[in-house]
Amino acid sequence: MNRVPTKMEGLDEVLGGGIPAGSVVLVSGAPGTMKTSLTYHILHANALAGVRGLYVSLEQSRASLVDHTEGLGYRLEDTDGKLSILDLGTLRKKLTGSTAQPWMDLFKLYTQGIRKSFDYRLLVLDSLDALEILAKFREPRKEMFSLIHWLRDLQCTTFLLGELSTDMGANGSARTAYAKHKEEYLADGIFHLRLARQGEFGMQRQLRVVKMRGTRHDTGYHALVFDNGLRVTRILA
Amino acid sequence: MNLSTAVVLGGVAVDGWLLGLVAIRGRRPWLQATFAACALSFLVAGASFVGRNEGLLPPVREDVVLGLLLLTHALTAILVLGLIHGEALPRQRAITFLLLAPVPLLASLAPAEGWTVAAAYEGNVLGGFLVLCLGVALAETIYARHASPMFAAHAFWMGVGVVSLIVAGPVYVYELELLGQAPLVGANVAAPLALACFARVALLTDPYRISPRPIRGRNATAELTTSDEIVFDERRPKYALRTAEHEALSDRATLLVGRGPPRMTTSGISTASVPADRQAALRTMTTAAEFLGSFPGGLLVLEDLADLAALSGWKPALEVVVRLRHLARDTGSTVVLCPSRLTESERKGLKDLDLPWWTLPDPATELVAILKQSFGTGAVRLFDAFCRAHGLRPEDVTTDHVPALQEFLSRALTELSGVVGGPAAHGLRSQYEAAASVLRSFAAQGAVDAARGKWPSRKATDANVEFVVTAADYWKGKEMEELFAAADALSEPEPLFERARTVFVDQLGEAGEGVLRTQLARLGKKPEDLSKADLVRIADRAAVDLGSLADVVDLPQEKDRIHRQIESIRKNLVLIAEGPE
Numbered sequence: 001m002n003r004v005p006t007k008m009e010g011l012d013e014v015l016g017g018g019i020p021a022g023s024v025v026l027v028s029g030a031p032g033t034m035k036t037s038l039t040y041h042i043l044h045a046n047a048l049a050g051v052r053g054l055y056v057s058l059e060q061s062r063a064s065l066v067d068h069t070e071g072l073g074y075r076l077e078d079t080d081g082k083l084s085i086l087d088l089g090t091l092r093k094k095l096t097g098s099t100a101q102p103w104m105d106l107f108k109l110y111t112q113g114i115r116k117s118f119d120y121r122l123l124v125l126d127s128l129d130a131l132e133i134l135a136k137f138r139e140p141r142k143e144m145f146s147l148i149h150w151l152r153d154l155q156c157t158t159f160l161l162g163e164l165s166t167d168m169g170a171n172g173s174a175r176t177a178y179a180k181h182k183e184e185y186l187a188d189g190i191f192h193l194r195l196a197r198q199g200e201f202g203m204q205r206q207l208r209v210v211k212m213r214g215t216r217h218d219t220g221y222h223a224l225v226f227d228n229g230l231r232v233t234r235i236l237a
Numbered sequence: 238m239n240l241s242t243a244v245v246l247g248g249v250a251v252d253g254w255l256l257g258l259v260a261i262r263g264r265r266p267w268l269q270a271t272f273a274a275c276a277l278s279f280l281v282a283g284a285s286f287v288g289r290n291e292g293l294l295p296p297v298r299e300d301v302v303l304g305l306l307l308l309t310h311a312l313t314a315i316l317v318l319g320l321i322h323g324e325a326l327p328r329q330r331a332i333t334f335l336l337l338a339p340v341p342l343l344a345s346l347a348p349a350e351g352w353t354v355a356a357a358y359e360g361n362v363l364g365g366f367l368v369l370c371l372g373v374a375l376a377e378t379i380y381a382r383h384a385s386p387m388f389a390a391h392a393f394w395m396g397v398g399v400v401s402l403i404v405a406g407p408v409y410v411y412e413l414e415l416l417g418q419a420p421l422v423g424a425n426v427a428a429p430l431a432l433a434c435f436a437r438v439a440l441l442t443d444p445y446r447i448s449p450r451p452i453r454g455r456n457a458t459a460e461l462t463t464s465d466e467i468v469f470d471e472r473r474p475k476y477a478l479r480t481a482e483h484e485a486l487s488d489r490a491t492l493l494v495g496r497g498p499p500r501m502t503t504s505g506i507s508t509a510s511v512p513a514d515r516q517a518a519l520r521t522m523t524t525a526a527e528f529l530g531s532f533p534g535g536l537l538v539l540e541d542l543a544d545l546a547a548l549s550g551w552k553p554a555l556e557v558v559v560r561l562r563h564l565a566r567d568t569g570s571t572v573v574l575c576p577s578r579l580t581e582s583e584r585k586g587l588k589d590l591d592l593p594w595w596t597l598p599d600p601a602t603e604l605v606a607i608l609k610q611s612f613g614t615g616a617v618r619l620f621d622a623f624c625r626a627h628g629l630r631p632e633d634v635t636t637d638h639v640p641a642l643q644e645f646l647s648r649a650l651t652e653l654s655g656v657v658g659g660p661a662a663h664g665l666r667s668q669y670e671a672a673a674s675v676l677r678s679f680a681a682q683g684a685v686d687a688a689r690g691k692w693p694s695r696k697a698t699d700a701n702v703e704f705v706v707t708a709a710d711y712w713k714g715k716e717m718e719e720l721f722a723a724a725d726a727l728s729e730p731e732p733l734f735e736r737a738r739t740v741f742v743d744q745l746g747e748a749g750e751g752v753l754r755t756q757l758a759r760l761g762k763k764p765e766d767l768s769k770a771d772l773v774r775i776a777d778r779a780a781v782d783l784g785s786l787a788d789v790v791d792l793p794q795e796k797d798r799i800h801r802q803i804e805s806i807r808k809n810l811v812l813i814a815e816g817p818e
Contacts, residue, residue, distance in 0.1 A: 086790060087791075091789045105746075105747050105749075109745055109746055109747070113795065117798060118792050118794070133548070134513075140578075
C-alpha cells in the first residue's frame with residue numbers, strides 16, 4: 001500500500017508507516033490543540049521532499065497563516081513553490097455579497113482547477129466548520145457525505161480540520177463523537193487532538209489516531225510536543 | 238505642570254475622543270446619550286482639575302466640584318446598567334435613575350456637613366453613596382458575567398472598567414492618605430480606561446443597521462396578534478417570510494433578521510443582515526430590543542436560528558430565544574423563529590422552552606400533492622417542468638409561485654388545444670380547473686391556517702391513489718402524456734438566461750451557475766426577467782467579483798488561468814448582449 005509519511009517524529013511509527021495515500025482524514029480537536037500546525041507540518045515536510053500540497057484556509061488569511069507557521073519554523077520559501085496556500089479567508093472579505101456566494105461550488109472550482117495546473121497530492125481544508133457555515137448546508141449530513149465522496153474522487157490525501165468544543169472529553173471521559181454530523185463514519189482516518197490536564201496546573205497537548213483504514217495503528221493517546229519542530233512521544237505520567 | 242496633572246490632561250483628551258467616537262459610530266440614541274453624559278462629567282471633572290491646578294481657573298466652590306464627582310459616579314452606574322439592559326432600561330428599570338436624585342441633595346448639604354472632595358470616600362453618607370454607585374455597577378457586571386453566556390465576554394470588559402475606577406478612586410485616595418500625600422481632588426485617572434472599556438462594549442454590541450427604517454404610528458390591521466414568540470417549524474423559512482410580507486403590507490412594523498444581504502421587497506419589510514461574527518447573538522438581541530422598543534406591537538422574524546447557533550454557539554442562541562420571548566410579551570409584539578437546520582439536540586432544547594410551536598408544510602410538497610389529485614403520477618413531471626421554465630429549484634418554490642404555476646398549466650393546455658379536441662380536451666380543462674381551484678385556496682392560506690394541519694399532502698395519503706391513476710387512464714393516458722410533453726416543451730429555459738448560464742458553467746464548472754444566480758439576485762432579477770442590458774451589467778460586475786478569485790491564489794499559472802476565464806466570460810456575455818435574439 002502506498003503511504004504518505006507525516007514526517008513527524010513518532011507519528012509515522014504510531015501510524016505504522018504513514019497515512020494510506022488517497023485517504024480523507026478528519027483532524028478534530030478543540031481550539032489551541034495545534035490542528036493547523038500539525039497539518040501544516042505534514043504539508044511542509046512533504047513539500048520539502050518534493051510532494052506538492054495545497055492548504056485551503058477559510059478562516060485565517062494567508063499572511064496570518066504564514067506568520068503563524070513561520071513562527072514555528074516552517075518557512076514557506078524553503079518549499080520551492082511546492083506548497084500553495086489558497087486564501088479563501090480573504091476572499092470572504094473581498095467578495096461583495098459573500099454570504100450569497102456558492103461557497104461549496106467555489107471551493108470545488110478552486111481545488112479542481114488548481115489540481116490541473118499544480119498537481120498537488122496533499123490537501124488541507126481549514127476548516128470544515130467554516131465551510132459549513134459559508135455554504136449554508138441545508139442538509140448537513142447529506143452534504144457532508146457528498147463532499148467527502150467528492151474529495152475521495154480527487155485522489156489526493158485530504159485533511160479536514162474540525163472544531164470540537166473544549167468542554168467535552170478533555171480528560172478522563174472518553175470522547176465518542178469527533179464530528180458534528182457523523183462525518184467520522186465517512187472519513188478514512190481520524191486524528192483527535194486534545195488538551196489534557198497534567199498535574200495540578202499543567203496542560204499537555206495529546207494526539208490519538210482514532211481510526212485509519214487499512215492500517216494497524218496504535219489507538220492510545222500520545223503527547224504532541226513542540227520543541228525543535230513537532231513530534232509525538234509517549235505520555236509520561 | 239506636574240505628572241499627575243499631565244496624566245489627567247491626557248485622560249481628558251481621550252475622554253473627548255471616546256465621546257466623539259461613540260456619538261458618531263453608535264446606533265442606540267439612549268445609550269449614546271448616557272455615554273455622552275458620563276464621558277462629559279468625567280471630562281469636565283478632569284478639565285476643571287487641570288484648570289485649578291495650573292491656575293487657569295479661579296477656585297471653584299467645593300460643593301460644585303463635589304456635585305461633579307457625585308454625578309460621575311451615578312452616571313457610571315447608570316451607564317453600566319444601560320450597557321447590560323440596553324434600550325429597555327428607561328422603560329423597564331426606570332428606578333435606576335433614582336441614583337441621580339441624591340446628587341444635588343448631597344452636593345448642597347456638603348458645606349453644612351463639612352464634606353470636602355479630598356475626603357469624599359470617608360465613612361459618611363457621601364462616601365457611602367459614591368461606593369454604592371460603583372458597587373451597583375460592579376455587582377451587575379459580575380451577575381451578567383455569570384448569568385448570561387451571551388454577555389459574559391463583554392461583562393469582563395465592563396468589570397475591568399468599573400474595577401479600574403474603584404482602584405483609581407476610593408482605593409487610590411486611601412493609599413495616598415496612608416502615604417500622607419495629597420489626593421487628585423475631583424479627577425479619576427482611570428476614567429479614560431473605564432470609558433474605553435464601556436465604549437468597546439457599546440460599539441461591539443450595537444444593533445445591526447435596519448433598512449428601510451419602519452414608519453412610526455402604524456400597526457393597523459395585523460393578523461398575527463399574539464404577544465409571544467412563535468416557532469415556525471418548516472423546512473425553509475417560507476411561511477415566516479410570507480407572514481412578514483403580509484404583516485408589513487398590513488401596515489405593521491416588521492423586521493426580518495437573517496444572514497443574507499438585505500432583501501429587496503415591495504411590502505415595506507425592514508431587514509437587518511447578520512454578518513459572520515461571534516457577537517451575532519448579542520447584536521441580534523440588541524437589534525430586536527431596539528426595534529421592538531421603538532415599535533411596540535411590531536413583528537420580528539428571525540430567519541434562521543441555526544445561523545446564530547453556528548456563529549455564537551447554542552447557549553447564547555438559546556438565551557436570545559428566552560430574552561426575545563420576554564421582550565415580545567413586554568412590548569405586546571410577536572416574534573417568529575425558524576428552527577430549520579438546527580440539530581436534533583438543539584431542537585430538543587428549543588422544544589423544552591414550551592414556546593407555541595407551529596408545524597408548517599413545505600409549499601413545494603403541497604403543490605405536487607394538489608397536482609397529483611388532478612393529474613395523477615405525472616404531477617411530479619409537471620412540477621419539474623414548471624421549475625425548469627422559471628429557473629427555480631423545487632425547494633425554492635413558495636405559495637407566491639402559485640399564480641405562475643396556474644399560468645404555466647394554462648399555457649400547456651392552450652398549446653395542447655390544437656392537438657387534442659373534443660371530450661378529451663374538455664376533460665383536461667376540467668382537471669385543470671379543479672387543480673387551479675385547490676391551488677388558489679391553498680395559496681390563500683396563511684401560516685395560521687396552515688398550522689392547523691389541513692394540508693393537501695395529508696389528504697392525498699388518504700385518497701385512493703389507484704382511483705387517480707384510473708382517472709388518467711380514462712383519458713386513454715395519451716392526452717395526459719401530451720399535456721406533460723407540452724409542459725416539457727414550455728419548460729425550455731429562457732434562452733438568454735440559458736445562454737448566460739452556459740457561458741458561466743463552461744468556464745467555472747458547477748460553480749458557474751451559482752455565481753450567475755448570485756449576480757442576478759443582486760440585480761433583483763429572476764432568470765425569466767433577464768434582459769440584454771442586464772447581461773452587460775452582469776459581465777462588468779462579475780469581472781470585478783471574479784477578479785478577487787485570482788487575488789487569493791499564490792500560483793502565477795493559476796492566477797493567469799482564472800484571469801483568462803474571467804475575460805472569456807466577460808467577452809462571451811458582451812457578445813450575447815450585442816448579438817441577435
